[in-house]
Amino acid sequence: MFIDRVLAGEKIDFPESAAGKSGNRAEDAYEVRDGVAILPVYGIIDKRMNMFMKYSGGTSTELLARDFRQALADPKVQAILLDVDSPGGSVDGTKELADLIFAAREEKPVVAYVNSLMASAAYWIGSAAQIILAPETAEVGSIGVALMHYDFSEQDSKLGVKRTAITGGKYKRIASDEKPLSKEGREYLQELVDDYYALFLEAVAQQRGADAETVHEKMADGRIFVGKKALKAGLVDQLGKFEDALALARAQGGAMPKNITKAQLQAENPELFSQIKAEGAGEVTLEEMLSKQPEAAEKLRVVGEARERARVVEILEAVKCQGVLMQVIQGGSEPKEALKLFLANHDQVKAEALVAMHGAAPPVVGTVPPVIETHTDPPRDAPIETRAQAEWDKDPKLHKEFGLFETYLAYRRNEEKGLIKGVKKS
DSSP, X not given: OHHHHHHTTOOOOHHHHHTOOSSSOOSSSOEEETTEEEEEEESOXXXXXXXXXXXXXXXXXXXXXXXXHHHHHOXXXXXXXXXXXXXXXXXXXXXXXXXXXXXXXXXXXXXXXXEEEEETHHXXXXXXXXXXXXXXXXXXXXXXXXXXXXXXXHHHHHHTOOOOOOOOSTTTTTTOTTSOOOHHHHHHHHHHHHHHHHHHHHHHHHHHTXXXXXXXXXXXXXXXXXXXXXXXXXXXXXXXXXXXXXXXXHHHHTOOOSEEOXXXXXXXXXXXXXXXXXXXXXXXXXXXXXXXXXXXXXXHHHHHHHHHHHHHHHHHHHTTOOTHHHHHXXXXXXXXXXXXXXXXXXXXXXHHHHHXXXXXXXXOTTSOOOOOOOOOOOOTTSOHHHHHHHHHHHOHHHHHHHSSHHHHHHHHHHHHTTSSOSOOOO
């Protein structure tokens, strides 16, 4: 502890202490692994903990926001991973930081990992990420607001202290600690709590893509949810380890490996390989390649994308996949362009989905696809995706309970693996 070090006679550099980083950070604002900036969010959260937290832990929302902006502007960073282990903290500064993270998702992917605990204000911040991962032992939630009133009137009386408040304004010091809490004082404090609670619910609903009613009923009653229950409640998106979160962030950002071996470089770009070999290099980092041979580096990226696209097309052809989906992948469309194409060809896409489910012949684009009124259950050995889709189409109650088919599919997959015990939802 900082105080223990001072009492022990250690000389402390106070200017250096005042420049402390968010959480128990190293001297760098964040660590970058394979294009992913890892920002720790550890301990109690408060708006300004700059000096004290360097020795006692904690996260300053001001400094974390500063580091987050730096990672956004860093050309070496393709994605951001929030490494969260915090019980929460002060409301002040939390909403502003969460808003910053949520808006930044348009610039770079943001993933949050529950490194043991993501509660209260920490969840407000973490839920702003696009995806949240947690281990099975993680504790998530505690969505709510608390305010404590202390009554020191009896203590003052025993000490012979009498305090008199001179105020202007009806509510000034209406809930002060030199007297018991009055009915009006309680109502005033409850109104403050309710206002902050409403802001919290609204933020979680927006950031998690859920409606406020669902958040209020299933997530935000102040409880802590552990692992699988947090997943079922919609507080997290996946269960996994820190390495899984890091890999997901790397994939979301399209980050290239930090190092490329000699064999890989020789196969992809023999000219650059020969040049670097002449300089005596055993391996080349991505940064060196970009600085010395930006055109060659871009060529490697294009070749890699083309090979991956060809691999996906080969798989789809093997399963007889045609139509709009094949067109999107073969053309290398970006997600936004792909969505536009799917919407423009809605009837065709719907018809192809019917073919996959029922074997019906697809109609010509622009015509009304046939309505198939059958709910024949697929065989037991059918893929889980097929069975889940049939259950989803057959039972409207599932729509109300799970909201999205993807959520129900994830639930059924985990149930199939034995990760979820109990009777299937109906």
